[in-house]
Amino acid sequence: MMWKDKYTLGVDLIDKQHMELFERVESFLLVLRSKEPWELKVEKVKETLEFMKEYVVKHFHDEECYQRKVGYPDCNRHCEIHAEFTSEVQEFVKLFEEQGYEEPLVQKFAGKLVAWLINHVAATDQKIADYIHRLEVEA
């Protein structure tokens, strides 16, 4: 199980989206890491990647709107981090389109995705929770 309670920010919409992302990544990994032949799992992999592509963009947008709403001071840097990751995902998508959904490339993408997502939610996004907590204490 990838999700941990400590990742909760205390912002309902964002927490639900994070949990959905973690669930999707986990089910993607279960398919990707299964012993089935690649030909049998590639369609499921493509479906999940399509979902992730759209959902990550929506999630980043919602999270950035929330940061602006609460006046999060590091919003611009956080948006840059989102943009950098979106750009890296787009590079992988381009490679998938050019080279096909070859297993080594998809495995490489998945490894990066898992580590990036955990760091982003466990470290970078937690700074938003810290900021909100400080606001509540000061109120």
Place this chain on the structure above:
Amino acid sequence: MTDFTHPFFIATQEVFRLMLDLDIQVTPPEQLSELKNRAVNVSIGIVGDLEGKIDYYFPESMTLEIVRILSGMEMNELDDFVASAISEVVNIISGNAMTGLFSDQVQCDIQPPSIEVADTCSNRNKSDKLLTLETSIGQLLVDIQLVKKVA
């Protein structure tokens, strides 16, 4: 003179705590028994005010355990998925260390990491900036090979 090793220690400590729920301690270099033979070496280039590279050495078993903790799935071999995940962890540590250096007015950027399995790390480029670290899942070594850029 700025201690270039400290930001790497802080960054490694933070990433291990936040991503893996693991504590790290400094251990004497002579006690790095797990790294005497075969090790996974993730190398990352540095450019800017400092130039050079950072080599991270992990025992293979520790590499698999790190990726198991991240993914929640058992890992049996150093395949493309494991190599990519551990490379990203090193990328994150090194990126955070650059932020630490920046707060000391040292501006650097990281380059994409490369990974290899070395039969031994005894022939590694031994610098005098070594971090020898111990965790509950194994030992790791961070070899910081940086020099100030000549103007």
